[in-house]
Each structure stands twice: as C-alpha cells, then as structure tokens.
Amino acid sequence: MDDSPKRIVVKIGSSLLTNNGRGLDRTAIYEWARQIAMLHARGIEVVLVSSGAIAEGVVRMNLPERPKKLPALQACASIGQMGLIETWWQALIQKGVQSSQILLTHDDLAHRSRYLNISQTLNQLIDWRVVPVVNENDTVSFGEIKFGDNDTLGAMSATLVGADLYIILTDQDGVFTDNPRTNPNAKLITSERAMADYLFDVAGDGGKWGSGGMLTKIRAGRLAAMANCPTIIANGKVENIITRLADGEAIGTRLTTDHADRLIAKKQWLATHIRTAGTLVIDDGAVKALTEQHKSLLPVGVIEVQGDFDMGDVVEIVNAQKVRLAVGQVGFDSHQAKQITQKHTDEVLQILKLNENDKIIMVHRDDMAVL
Incomplete structure (x- = not known):
C-alpha cells in the first residue's frame, strides 16, 4: 500500500527566501521550484505558502532594518510582493508548472461562507494542476485581521485543501530539546505528537527578518493536526529536502497526529480563529x-x-x-x-x-x- 502523501502544503520562511535580509535568494527559489515540479510530474499536488514580501520590500528600498510602524510595513509588503510572486512564477513556469497568487487575511477565513469559497477556489486551482502561491495580504492586514505569521497561514491552508502533509522549511534542523545555538548538547526531536504540551517549553523567538519562531511552528503543527495532517519542520537548505520528505525520509522533526486529534469540518474552521x-x-x-x-x-x-x-x-x-x-x-x-x-x-x-x-x-x- 502506498502511504506517500498525495497533497502537500510547503511553507518557506523569510530567513530562507531572503538569505537573511540580502534580497530574494533566487538560486534557492529556483531549486525549490525544481523539486516542486518533480512532485508535480509524479501527480503529487502542492500548495506553496511563501513568506518574504516585507523582507524583499525592505531590501528593495535599501532600509537598514524591518520597519516597526504599520504604514511602512505595508508599503514594504506592496513593493516586495511583486518581486516575490514574479520570481516564483518564473521559477515554476520554467519547469512547465503554472502558478497563481492567493493573498489572504484572517478576516477572509473568519467568515464561514468566505472560508468555504476560498477552499473551493484553491481546490479548483489544484484540479487545474496549478500550484497556488499563498501569502498573507500584508498590505491591508492589521490588528484583528492579521494572521501574525505564515506558519499559521500554512496550517490553515492545509486545512482548506485537505492536505495530508504540511512541510515547514526553516533555517533550523527541526525542534530541539534546547536552543542549539546556545546549547551544544541540545538533541533533535525527530518525532512527537503535535499535541505534546512540552514542545512549547523548547520553543524560541522569531528572527530578525521574519515574524515566526519555533513556537509558531509548533502551534501551526497543532492546528494542522486538527485536520489530521502531520507536520514536518526541517531545514530548507538540505539537498532535495522537499522531494526527500515527500518520499518519507526521516529529516527534521515530524509532528504526528492520531484520530483523537481530528475535528469535523465545521470545528476545523472554528479552530482556525486565531483572532x-x-x-x-x-x-x-x-x-x-x-x-x-x-x-x-x-x-x-x-x-x-x-x-x-x-x-x-x-x-x-x-x-x-x-x-x-x-x-x-x-x-x-x-x-x-x-x-x-x-x-x-x-x-x-x-x-x-x-x-x-x-x-x-x-x-x-x-x-x-x-x-
């Protein structure tokens, strides 16, 4: 029996996409696109959740750091989103894969009718063998309508499309028993139930160019688990990481699910309410x-x-x-x-x-x- 995933959501964080703030890493993006195209050719459906719009806007405007005031952040998102989606489109179409852009706010998913409509749109794109590229609509997001991080948006996307695997690519090798940057004895947690409470004790903060640390990834894994979707947190710099994870290779940290974690459709929608x-x-x-x-x-x-x-x-x-x-x-x-x-x-x-x-x-x- 083939247990390989048929529908995958892949989320790639700002620290990987922007090469730690030095502009979009187009070489890396083209490499991830190559792997997505390989899965696509095998009939595996992929939804891509891509951070990086604000970080790319910061670099394009030659700002010394990520702005703190909302208008400047939203302006950076407006500037950076154009370059981000253009790069993904070029990288995927070069491999014969069509892509589309989906920009969302939490408010879009908070209303049941809009939530269902977005789900139908995403599923139609997938049926047309298009790779949707999803990002938060940072240009209009504020306060109560903001997701706060794309790890959560990725988990919600997994719920929307009924994915059977959610991959979070980051600049870390996975979840450790302690901060590996400060404790050389920290051990990688290779597999654990997404609902294990102790995971929150080992979470860290977000980096300079992104908004999500390990804590948001663990929370996202719990949210995906409610839709019976396991999550893998892994280093996006590992060679052929997307295809290897799709093939079942044990890399990074796998947050597993069981039947008790699964919620019915309406309750999955309720669980997506961060605000x-x-x-x-x-x-x-x-x-x-x-x-x-x-x-x-x-x-x-x-x-x-x-x-x-x-x-x-x-x-x-x-x-x-x-x-x-x-x-x-x-x-x-x-x-x-x-x-x-x-x-x-x-x-x-x-x-x-x-x-x-x-x-x-x-x-x-x-x-x-x-x-």
Missing part, C-alpha cells in the same frame, strides 16, 4: 466539562466575559489562568452574557425574560472546537 470577538473565562468545573466530558458550556460555568460581541460570533474560552482551551460560536451577545455569568438556568430565564423552551447554552458543544 476572536471576545473571551469567556470559565471555572474549574466547566474546564472539566469541556475538556474531559465533552459537554456544552453553560452560563453557570462562566466567571468573566471580555469583549463586545454579537450572538453567533466566535469567542475564545480560557481557564482562570488565561490558558486558551477552546473556541466556539457564542449563544448570547456580550451584554446578555455579562448578565448571566455564574447563573443557573432558572435564574437566566428570569434575568433575560426567556421561556422554558429557549436554549440556555453559552456555547453548544457542536459549535465548539476544544484545542
């Missing part, structure tokens, strides 16, 4: 009900409501220590929710003047993704 409309802080009893008993969240278990939201908006659910446990569509608006925290059903009926047939559920389990 939410508000927050519900819950007590220990509600934590147990959600995480162990898989029950709905009732008003009596909510101890605090934060934010301004409408009924049906997606909110995050955290414990008293502010650890994110779940996301879900809330059954009340924020004004109502604040009135009924820690209240039993009979009290809620009186406060909101509801009848006994009305559902008194803060977040229904069918509208919730436990993370």
